[in-house]
Amino acid sequence: MRKIKAAILGAGFIGQAHIEAVRRLSFVEVVAIAQSGQDKAEQSAKLLNVPKAYGNYMDLLKDPEIDVIHNCTPNYLHYEINKQILLHGKHLLSEKPLTLTSEEAKELYHLAKEKNLVSGINFNYRQFPMVQHLRGMVRDNELGDIRIVRGNYLQDWLLYDTDYNWRLEPEYGGKTRAIGDIGSHLFDLTQYVTGMKITEVMADTAIMIPQRYKPLKEKQTFQNGGKENASLVDVSTEDYCSVLVKFDNGARGVFTVSQVSAGSKNALVLNIDGSVASGTWKQEEPFRLTIRYRDKPSETVLRDPGLVKKEVLPFLHYPGGHEEGWTESLKNMMQNFYDAVEGKMTHSDSVASFAEGYQIMLIIDAIVKSAKTGTWEKVESIS
Template sequence: MNAPPLRHGIIGTGFMATVHSRAVRRSSGVLSLVAGATPESGQAAAVSLGARAGAADAAELVASPEVDVVHVCTPNNTHAPLVRLALQAGKHVVCEKPLATCPDEAAELAGLAAAAGVVAAVPFVYRFYPTVRHAAAMVARGEAGPLWLLHGSYLQDWLSTPGRSNWRVDAAQGGASRAFGDIGIHWCDLMEFVTGHRITALVARTAVAHPERAGSVVTTEDGASVVFETDRGATGSLVVSQASPGRKNRLEFSFDGTLASLAFDQERPEELWVGGTNGNRTVLRDPAALDPAAAGYAVLPAGHPQGYQDSFDAFVADVSRQVRGDQVPGLPSFADGARAARITDAVLRSARTRTWVEVPA
């Protein structure tokens, strides 16, 4: 007998709420409720997202017996109180990153989730590209040899002109870090997931492309450069920007070992480049050619491109599997969200003091 579908509730009405709603449906879940800043916005979003109803507010949604999993898709400064509310109600939680805008609060939420015994996940969805999973399997098998140089970037251009702005530019809503806290943590999570290395120390510089944006003084960074060391003796570098013209969403990495280099570009996700001294090759997202740990995420035949939404769908599907009792390897948890907050804090402290800073484990 099949179990009834999981019932989801989304707090938030923006772009990410749309992404989450699509993933819920594709995981065979039911979108029961949506809550917005007002009852009217929640009702309007319920219609546009295909939910059964709009909730009067977040508290009503969290308390509803018609919701099993709460999705928090609101401005960053509201994440922690909404997550606490959901955990107190015993609900499973998916919280957009950052989990919290300070590391102590993020650690507190991870501890509360563990104590509650619920599934609590952060959508570090770049883990769910099949070619990324294949890279992780190659590293685990030692095919690249010991990794010694880990480098890459995450570049966007949506804030490349001074007239563009949104709530993330306001530190009171988005937190003290914008570019790194919004996208740099995605790269760091992906690096640690694929390689098994952990960043232990870093030195960082932050930069602002436009000191004034849409008539307001900018108090968060447009970009950052980071050099880091890992617990396995590697060194690395990362450049992050939300103001690089022409770069729409270019997350790329190269993880260089003594036997091979592995390179991935999120704008070309069907390919994993494998470099060697005797020749290079490209691994395509073909279920027949991928490692078994990766092939399960290749839901379309080779030649039919998969992208960001497919990765998000896979993430929500894995959340649902874990809610059902499966132990799903690689599901990004609140512990991973707390780690991202610690790395972000280290970047800000280093940029402020212009010194190397240790990253707590």
């Protein structure tokens, strides 16, 4: 049986993670990689044991062998590259955000609808087994009517003024940083698990470190920096945001995102408060759910094939106690995406669509506007 041929654009932290995850699928082969410049592409291809190297992604798009392309480039390149991938008739899995603006996201959403191709966005936190179980509990009304949703996504990789990355620069990362980079995951996860839509927001943002030391030589994401061989530059994107939200069913919520919270490495937490019970999932402890009640003791549900809902079983692969984490969530993403490419199943709702990516950009627009006006702002509907 012919294997599906995949190519990766960008070989940084997330590009390498995509390659590792795809290689765990028996019916897909990573055959090409593209970087900015032929020498850089060849170095990455050799390091990652990928047969073909392209210094220009447009040349890669003309390769008839390639069926699927993963766009793992920096944010500012997403729109044009995603557009070209679809126009060249390749299936597409894009890193988030889909684009830097809602106008660009709208265009890609309509283009993806026009093309008979599989397309998706890597909001991989949907793919954790216990996220799927919590979603099932909400759907089956085991928490009751959802009244309040509380969430946070905290990191510390930008805690010091010597920490720097291209994501700090709006021309490369976008007009928001903490909101767009990690807040997008939180907003997507909330809507996916609850089935509710964010319709109105009131936000507060802050730049905690107004100046940082930018290294003369670029570093990878999460690498430590220093003051030597660096210049002091102004920062214009937020380190922190808290936002109050209203949902389409009348529920309320509050979310905080930060990239300067010491000791928080990847602290994504989702709390759902219903009329019967509350549920909490923590990404740094992904194998458990905590369910709390008023009139009886709290429960802990562990990631175990015998304890989770039947529909969760495809998302877990090992017995209880053999823990699965972030890398498995990415592997699940690839499995569900490539099953659709191969035609084994329709597009799984666990893979975020371009419509959902567009909607996240509209939420971000409303948050940015609210932070400026200091008032409640409505989230525009998809058009």
